[in-house]
Amino acid sequence: MYRRDGGAGHVSGMMGGAGSTRFLELRPDIGWDRTACALALGVSVDTVRNWDRGRRECPPEVLEWMQVLADMIEAGPPGRRLPAGDLIV
Numbered sequence: 001m002y003r004r005d006g007g008a009g010h011v012s013g014m015m016g017g018a019g020s021t022r023f024l025e026l027r028p029d030i031g032w033d034r035t036a037c038a039l040a041l042g043v044s045v046d047t048v049r050n051w052d053r054g055r056r057e058c059p060p061e062v063l064e065w066m067q068v069l070a071d072m073i074e075a076g077p078p079g080r081r082l083p084a085g086d087l088i089v
Contacts, residue, residue, distance in 0.1 A: 019051075019057040019058045019059075019060065019063055020051055020052070020053075020054040020056075020057060020058060021054075022058070022063050022067075023051045023052070023058040023062075023063060023066070024052060026063065026066040026067060026070050027048075027052075027066070029070040029073065029074070030066060030069055030070050030073060031073070034048045034049060034052065041062060
């Protein structure tokens with residue numbers, strides 16, 4: 001979960017840049033609308049909207065996690081059944 005309490009994931013006063021662009025690429029790759037993304041990351045829809053619009057930079061650790069998730073989704077093509085015990089969580 002993304003930390004909003006000023007911990008390692010806290011971002012304040014930064015304008016969007018490459019992180020916002022990457023966020024905009026990854027979110028649809030994962031299949032998340034803004035609401036689903038906010039729920040998955042434990043942030044408000046307004047936070048997701050700010051990342052979408054480049055008003056705030058998406059934290060690097062969130063982008064890294066989203067990249068791993070997107071890669072896992074891409075690796076399992078539709079119709080491919082994973083053998084028992086190979087469940088990706």
